[in-house]
Structure formats: C-alpha cells, structure tokens
Amino acid sequence: MEAWKLYSRTLHTGEKVLIATNGFWADRAIAMAENYGLEVVRLPGPSNETFKFEDLEKEIIKHKPVLLFISHGETSTGVLQPLEGLSKICHRHGCLLAVDAIITFAAVPLFVDRWEIDAIVGAPQKGLAAPPGLTFLSFSERAVERMDKKKVNPPFYLHAKKVANCWRCLNDGPAGFHYTWNSNMLCAIREAFLQLLEKGLANTWENQTKMAERLWIGLEKMGLKLWVPNKEKRLPNVTTVILPEGIDVKKVCRYAYDVLHTDISFGIGPTYGKCLRIGIMGYNCRPEIVDRALEVITEVLDKYPIYSKQYTSVGVNSWGR
Amino acid sequence: MEAWKLYSRTLHTGEKVLIATNGFWADRAIAMAENYGLEVVRLPGPSNETFKFEDLEKEIIKHKPVLLFISHGETSTGVLQPLEGLSKICHRHGCLLAVDAIITFAAVPLFVDRWEIDAIVGAPQKGLAAPPGLTFLSFSERAVERMDKKKVNPPFYLHAKKVANCWRCLNDGPAGFHYTWNSNMLCAIREAFLQLLEKGLANTWENQTKMAERLWIGLEKMGLKLWVPNKEKRLPNVTTVILPEGIDVKKVCRYAYDVLHTDISFGIGPTYGKCLRIGIMGYNCRPEIVDRALEVITEVLDKYPIYSKQYTSVGVNSWGR
The missing domain is CATH 3.40.640.10 (Type I PLP-dependent aspartate aminotransferase-like (Major domain))
Structure with a gap:
C-alpha cells in the first residue's frame, strides 16, 4: 500500500x-x-x-x-x-x-x-506475521x-x-539521527525474521503452496468456484472464492466474526459483493487453520438462510466500495 | 521532532x-x-x-x-x-x-x-511513557x-x-481506508492514556514539578550548576546540568550506562560537551528514580579520574555534533 x-x-x-x-x-x-x-x-x-x-x-x-x-x-x-x-x-x-x-x-x-x-x-503484517506499522x-x-x-x-x-x-546502508558520513524509531516494532520484526530464518525461506514458500492447495481443494469440494480459474495464477496466501448468487457477503463475514470468531474478509474492488477473501499466511499457515476455515465457510453458508433474516451487515467497514 | x-x-x-x-x-x-x-x-x-x-x-x-x-x-x-x-x-x-x-x-x-x-x-514516548512510533x-x-x-x-x-x-475527526463521508495502522502502537497508547486518566493530568503535572525540584536540589547540593539559571524557565522533565571542566561527558554517560546500567544523555546542540541531560518522566517520575539518578551522578563523577583513563567514548552516538 x-x-x-x-x-x-x-x-x-x-x-x-x-x-x-x-x-x-x-x-x-x-x-x-x-x-x-x-x-x-x-x-x-x-x-x-x-x-x-x-x-x-x-x-x-x-x-x-x-x-x-x-x-x-x-x-x-x-x-x-x-x-x-x-x-x-x-x-x-x-x-x-x-x-x-x-x-x-x-x-x-x-x-x-x-x-x-x-x-x-x-x-511486516502479511507473510512475516509481525505487527503492522513499518x-x-x-x-x-x-x-x-x-x-x-x-x-x-x-x-x-x-x-x-x-x-x-x-541504517548505514550508505557509506556517507556518520549515521546521525533522523527521527525516533518505533523501537517496539523493530524488536517485533527482528523476532519475526529470526523465526523465518529458523523455518527457512524455501520451506515457508513450500508450506504456503501446500496450504493453499489444501484450501482450494476443500472449497471446490464444497461446490464453490474460485475467482481466479488458473491455479498457477493464484496468490497462495489470499484466496478469492465466489459465493452463490443472492448471498450478502458482508453478512457472511459478520456472522463468521461475531458468532464463529473467525475473521474472513469480503471482496474489495473487482470482487466486491461477489467473493470471500480468505487470508492464510504466517503463523496461521497450518493445516488445522485451513481446515477450520473450511468448517467455518461450510457452516456460514449452511446457516445463511436463517441468520441472514435477522442480521444486518452494518458495522462492517465499507472501504471496498 | x-x-x-x-x-x-x-x-x-x-x-x-x-x-x-x-x-x-x-x-x-x-x-x-x-x-x-x-x-x-x-x-x-x-x-x-x-x-x-x-x-x-x-x-x-x-x-x-x-x-x-x-x-x-x-x-x-x-x-x-x-x-x-x-x-x-x-x-x-x-x-x-x-x-x-x-x-x-x-x-x-x-x-x-x-x-x-x-x-x-x-x-507518546516522553511524558506519556508509551513506546515511540506515532x-x-x-x-x-x-x-x-x-x-x-x-x-x-x-x-x-x-x-x-x-x-x-x-479517524472520524471530520464529518466528511465514510471513514474509508487510508492505510494499515500500527495496531500494537494504538493499543499501547490507549493503555498509556488510561493510566494517565487514572492518575489525573493535574496530579501528573504536579508530581513532575516535585520530582524536578527534588533533582535540582540534589544536583545543587553536589555543587553542580544547572544550565538554565532561572528555575521558572526550566523544563521539569529534562534537566541540563553543567559538568566540571575537563570531564569528557560522553565517557561519563558511557560509564553510567555500561557499569551502572543507567541511561543518562549527554548534551546536544548548545549543551554538547558541557552538560548531562537527565530525563525523568512518565513511569520513571518517582522519588526513588530521582534519588538513584543522583547516586549515579555522584558515583560517576567521583570515579571519573579512575575510569576515564581506560575508557574511550567511542560507540556513543554522536548526533549532537
């Protein structure tokens, strides 16, 4: 951004x-x-x-x-x-x-x-799973x-x-003082990089791909279609899945959040109103999280006719509009 | 800044x-x-x-x-x-x-x-005693x-x-999304404000003044002169104190830090090479911290002739120059 x-x-x-x-x-x-x-x-x-x-x-x-x-x-x-x-x-x-x-x-x-x-x-707040802010x-x-x-x-x-x-990236005189750094963030990011080094970058990439495929297969088994048809062209850590017509995507996200305590995003930009966006990365890039996401989506769609009547989608941020 | x-x-x-x-x-x-x-x-x-x-x-x-x-x-x-x-x-x-x-x-x-x-x-990182970064x-x-x-x-x-x-400071349409906030910092600052509210702002100001006076009296008792002669014109949370001539201020700070585990700053700008800058504020604004600072300064000056011979001041950031 x-x-x-x-x-x-x-x-x-x-x-x-x-x-x-x-x-x-x-x-x-x-x-x-x-x-x-x-x-x-x-x-x-x-x-x-x-x-x-x-x-x-x-x-x-x-x-x-x-x-x-x-x-x-x-x-x-x-x-x-x-x-x-x-x-x-x-x-x-x-x-x-x-x-x-x-x-x-x-x-x-x-x-x-x-x-x-x-x-x-x-x-830092995506694949690295550190807090946002730098x-x-x-x-x-x-x-x-x-x-x-x-x-x-x-x-x-x-x-x-x-x-x-x-940051001494240049050999251009003394480092000097530019402004007060966000020291807590620097510590958090250092720790996140250490964890990444321990795991290994290649292993992290491989695991990300595996988890994506686990999710995609699960979604397709549920009869859902993915927004990006060619799987080679899909981002492995954010998956856009098309919801059946007539479903209010914001209500789905709201219900998942409020009742099932699971934060799934709605589509923004071209996928607004059409897709769920499922982010699985960093610390969450594990089989049990993928499986939980699939469970939540199953439940959220199964129960939709019931909760949609009483649920408004107000309060979900509308920045995708 | x-x-x-x-x-x-x-x-x-x-x-x-x-x-x-x-x-x-x-x-x-x-x-x-x-x-x-x-x-x-x-x-x-x-x-x-x-x-x-x-x-x-x-x-x-x-x-x-x-x-x-x-x-x-x-x-x-x-x-x-x-x-x-x-x-x-x-x-x-x-x-x-x-x-x-x-x-x-x-x-x-x-x-x-x-x-x-x-x-x-x-x-946030001064009187509020929260981390820096916003x-x-x-x-x-x-x-x-x-x-x-x-x-x-x-x-x-x-x-x-x-x-x-x-931040909804303006009534100018929906809030929208500007960029990803540093969420950890927002939590830290919220907590810092809660602590400030509990203490009360007027009490905090009053305590800051008291601690400053405790420090100034202590320093003057040691025979040291303060940089700002008129006490009405002194900042209560950063005190500039003149060191006796011939003392390498950076060595003093380095010794305080390395040996006594106390972070005292050296002068920058007009006070460079002449003063110590003692910051006492936020969580540290307590009598025991003031007294400890006075102890450290006493020791640091008493021992100066001994450690100054073997100590270099290298490694202390030179941004005041």
Missing part, C-alpha cells in the same frame, strides 16, 4: 507513469500518483488473470513512461503476477520497474536483485541514480537517502 | 516562516523548512533563557511570516518556553503559531485550544482553512485531512 513512497522518491511532477491496473491496490497507486501530480497512463487488465509481458511492452513502447508500477500480489482479486524477466523489458526502454510486494513478501518466491526490480515495497523498501542502483538527479526534495521524514544513511 | 508535518500541510514553497532558534530541535525545524523550500527567517535566542513575546512580535512585524515555529520544551537545552498569549500576538499580524510539544505533552500544562495554538505536535497532531480552524487553500497536495501518506477523515 505504501507504494506511494516509490513515486515520491523517484519521480518528478508531470512525469509519465504506467500503472497496470487490475484491482484495488493498483487503483490506490493511481490515486497516489495523481496526488503527486504525475501523468498516469492506466493499463487495465482482467481481474482474474495476470498481465502478459508482451502487452506491457507494447504499452511501454507506446507511452514511454519513466516507470511501470505493478502489484506482485493483488489481494483484492487473489492474482499473483509473474515478475521474472519484466525488468529486462522495462530497462530496454529506459523505464523503471516498481512493485508492490506487500502481500507476497516472505510468502512467495521473490528475488529483488536477481529480477532487477528498481523499487519494491513490502510489509515498511520494507529496496531500491536498485538505477532508482538511486534517479533519486540523485531529482531536483525537488522528498518530505524530510520520507527522505530515503537520509533514512538509508541512518 | 516531526514538526515538519506542520510545514508540509500548511505552507507553500517559497513562503516565509519565522523560527525561534535556541537549540537542536529548532535547528531541525529549520532543516525541515528548508527541505520544503520555505524561506526561513531565524530568530536566535539564548540557549538558557526563554524568548520574550515582545521580541517575537517585533520580528513578526518586521518579516511578516505566515508562521512562527517555536519549541514548547527544548530538550537540548532544558528550556521551557511560555506559550500563553503568544497566539494572540501571532494572529494580530496574520501569522500562524506552530509548536513542538514533543517533550511537554502530558508532562507540563498545555492548553492547545485555550491558547489557540494553530498546529502542534506531541509524541505522532499526536492538532490543527486549529485557522490552520485547516489554510490547508484547504493549499494548491499543492501533501504526500498521500501524510495527508492530514484524509487521516482525520479515517
């Missing part, structure tokens, strides 16, 4: 960016880009499919953007976008590649340096070069080079 | 601001203002005294700034700046009043609305009007009106 940082640090007002748009987070990126006065070219994609590299290249050639923004995982639709090789296409045409990896960080194979991603943002950022040499050329300063607080210097 | 937010939301590039400068944090405010391309008029003040309102008014008349920035408490020097009545002077000349209240928040009497402060910033902000109607007139958008993430809307 904090992909805005990518803009504020690498781009000038008025410059052109290409945003691959297939869900809520890409729309956010557009809102951010427009907030910064960038010229936005949106490339709409289907909401249950990935973007094809050849289509992206065509748009890059046509519009000559300085940056392509794309979501690695789009949680509003459950689509996982392949990224390997995309930067080569971008760089061939003098374009930077910026990626939102909030949901995929520590859950899905992601090689920032090997795939030559120029700007990427991750978060952001992971990485910039390529190419992106840093661009920042160095930037004439307008980024906001003081968000000044990537000043922050990088404090 | 995050006083930069005040600039980014209320001012345009090129506008003139007056910054009352008597320590490290005012210097920071200047760095932030310059980062935003504002025209900075600095009004230097003595580092062991408060600013006089008549001097401030003269400068406002002379320079016609759109905003006066001043620190309520300047932790680098230990000066507490009176604020009551200052906004009247500012408003008479069409100037906003912006205040850094990081250190005074929940420790010292402060009436944001009654004193008509236009923009103010506080923090900021408290308040804007007057006057400041909000100015924001509404602003042509250049603030960064998306720092968009005060969007954030205010999410």
Whole structure:
C-alpha cells in the first residue's frame, strides 16, 4: 500500500507513469500518483488473470513512461503476477520497474536483485506475521541514480537517502539521527525474521503452496468456484472464492466474526459483493487453520438462510466500495 | 521532532516562516523548512533563557511570516518556553503559531485550544511513557482553512485531512481506508492514556514539578550548576546540568550506562560537551528514580579520574555534533 513512497522518491511532477491496473491496490497507486501530480497512463487488465509481458511492452513502447508500477500480489482479486524477466523489458526502454510486494513478501518466491526490480515495497503484517506499522523498501542502483538527479526534495521524514544513511546502508558520513524509531516494532520484526530464518525461506514458500492447495481443494469440494480459474495464477496466501448468487457477503463475514470468531474478509474492488477473501499466511499457515476455515465457510453458508433474516451487515467497514 | 508535518500541510514553497532558534530541535525545524523550500527567517535566542513575546512580535512585524515555529520544551537545552498569549500576538499580524510539544505533552500544562495554538505536535514516548512510533497532531480552524487553500497536495501518506477523515475527526463521508495502522502502537497508547486518566493530568503535572525540584536540589547540593539559571524557565522533565571542566561527558554517560546500567544523555546542540541531560518522566517520575539518578551522578563523577583513563567514548552516538 505504501507504494506511494516509490513515486515520491523517484519521480518528478508531470512525469509519465504506467500503472497496470487490475484491482484495488493498483487503483490506490493511481490515486497516489495523481496526488503527486504525475501523468498516469492506466493499463487495465482482467481481474482474474495476470498481465502478459508482451502487452506491457507494447504499452511501454507506446507511452514511454519513466516507470511501470505493478502489484506482485493483488489481494483484492487473489492474482499473483509473474515478475521474472519484466525488468529486462522495462530497462530496454529506459523505464523503471516498481512493485508492490506487500502481500507476497516472505510468502512467495521473490528475488529483488536477481529480477532487477528498481523499487519494491513490502510489509511486516502479511507473510512475516509481525505487527503492522513499518515498511520494507529496496531500491536498485538505477532508482538511486534517479533519486540523485531529482531536483525537488522528498518530505524530510520520507527522505530515503537520509533514512538509508541512518541504517548505514550508505557509506556517507556518520549515521546521525533522523527521527525516533518505533523501537517496539523493530524488536517485533527482528523476532519475526529470526523465526523465518529458523523455518527457512524455501520451506515457508513450500508450506504456503501446500496450504493453499489444501484450501482450494476443500472449497471446490464444497461446490464453490474460485475467482481466479488458473491455479498457477493464484496468490497462495489470499484466496478469492465466489459465493452463490443472492448471498450478502458482508453478512457472511459478520456472522463468521461475531458468532464463529473467525475473521474472513469480503471482496474489495473487482470482487466486491461477489467473493470471500480468505487470508492464510504466517503463523496461521497450518493445516488445522485451513481446515477450520473450511468448517467455518461450510457452516456460514449452511446457516445463511436463517441468520441472514435477522442480521444486518452494518458495522462492517465499507472501504471496498 | 516531526514538526515538519506542520510545514508540509500548511505552507507553500517559497513562503516565509519565522523560527525561534535556541537549540537542536529548532535547528531541525529549520532543516525541515528548508527541505520544503520555505524561506526561513531565524530568530536566535539564548540557549538558557526563554524568548520574550515582545521580541517575537517585533520580528513578526518586521518579516511578516505566515508562521512562527517555536519549541514548547527544548530538550537540548532544558528550556521551557511560555506559550500563553503568544497566539494572540501571532494572529494580530496574520501569522500562524506552530509548536513542538514533543517533550511537554502530558508532562507540563498545555492548553492547545485555550491558547489557540494553530498546529502542534506531541509524541507518546516522553511524558506519556508509551513506546515511540506515532505522532499526536492538532490543527486549529485557522490552520485547516489554510490547508484547504493549499494548491499543492501533501504526500498521500501524510495527508492530514484524509487521516482525520479515517479517524472520524471530520464529518466528511465514510471513514474509508487510508492505510494499515500500527495496531500494537494504538493499543499501547490507549493503555498509556488510561493510566494517565487514572492518575489525573493535574496530579501528573504536579508530581513532575516535585520530582524536578527534588533533582535540582540534589544536583545543587553536589555543587553542580544547572544550565538554565532561572528555575521558572526550566523544563521539569529534562534537566541540563553543567559538568566540571575537563570531564569528557560522553565517557561519563558511557560509564553510567555500561557499569551502572543507567541511561543518562549527554548534551546536544548548545549543551554538547558541557552538560548531562537527565530525563525523568512518565513511569520513571518517582522519588526513588530521582534519588538513584543522583547516586549515579555522584558515583560517576567521583570515579571519573579512575575510569576515564581506560575508557574511550567511542560507540556513543554522536548526533549532537
């Protein structure tokens, strides 16, 4: 979500960016880009499919953007976008590649340096299962070069080079004091990384895939259809499942939460009103949690005709609208 | 410290601001203002005294700034700046009043609305004794009007009106989703406020004053001089005490930390190399902590000739330089 940082640090007002748009987070990126006065070219994609590299290249050639923004995982639709090789296409045409990896960080194979991603943002509260409140950022040499050329300063607080210097990422004089860090968050994240190291990253990815398949098979056995038909293109940690027509998705979520004490999300953006979004990741990425989720969904759908009459969906946040 | 937010939301590039400068944090405010391309008029003040309102008014008349920035408490020097009545002077000349209240928040009497402060910033990690990582902000109607007139958008993430809307401070449509909050911090701050309410704000202020006086008397009994001679002008929760000449302040702090497990700061800005800065506030604002601080300082000075020979001051952060 904090992909805005990518803009504020690498781009000038008025410059052109290409945003691959297939869900809520890409729309956010557009809102951010427009907030910064960038010229936005949106490339709409289907909401249950990935973007094809050849289509992206065509748009890059046509519009000559300085940056392509794309979501690695789009949680509003459950689509996982392949990224390997995309930067080569971008760089061939003098374009930077910026990626939102909030949901995929520590859950899905992601090689920032090997795939030559120029700007990427991750978060602690998804695959890493740490509390929310900080952001992971990485910039390529190419992106840093661009920042160095930037004439307008980024906001003081968000000044990537000043922050990088404090973290001794740069050999640029003494670390100095930029601002008071959120020390509790740093401890929490350190612990989360230790747990990840103990488990191993490859094991974590493998387990995530297994749990996703366990969930998908379970849902399909219940006669439900998944939003993303091709399983290779599904995000393994957020699953979008279509509910039978006539069911008020918010009531389902509310009942699951209030009565069964299980937090399942409703669809946002393209899946709004149509899907449940089931997030299984981090500490919860275990067979018993997957099975419990399946039980809850079974019960929630079975009982729907009964509770839906007396239940209003008021109080469930409506930010997907 | 995050006083930069005040600039980014209320001012345009090129506008003139007056910054009352008597320590490290005012210097920071200047760095932030310059980062935003504002025209900075600095009004230097003595580092062991408060600013006089008549001097401030003269400068406002002379320079016609759109905003006066001043620190309520300047932790680098230990000066507490009176604020009551200052906004009247500012408003008479069409100037906003912006205040850094990081250190005074929940420790010292402060009436944001009654004193008509236009923009103010506080923090959880000082008087409130909660973890660091969030900021408290308040804007007057006057400041909000100015924001509404602003042509250049603030960064998306720092968009005060969007954030205010999410917190339902404004009656401006549904709350929506701005970004993922740091939920752990919100819980910690809620708990800290509950503790403050139990104790009572007036009791907290009174206790802070008592503990400060206990500390000051103790230090003076040891033959030490306080940096701010007039006790009415001293910040009660950060005390700056002058060390005898020839003593390496960093070595003293390092020894206190390593051997006596007590974290006392060295001076920064105007007090660098000259003072210790003793912070006693929040949970630590108790007689036994004051007495322990006095014991530690006694020991640290008594033993100085011995440990100073073998001790280097390397490793103590040098951000005050």
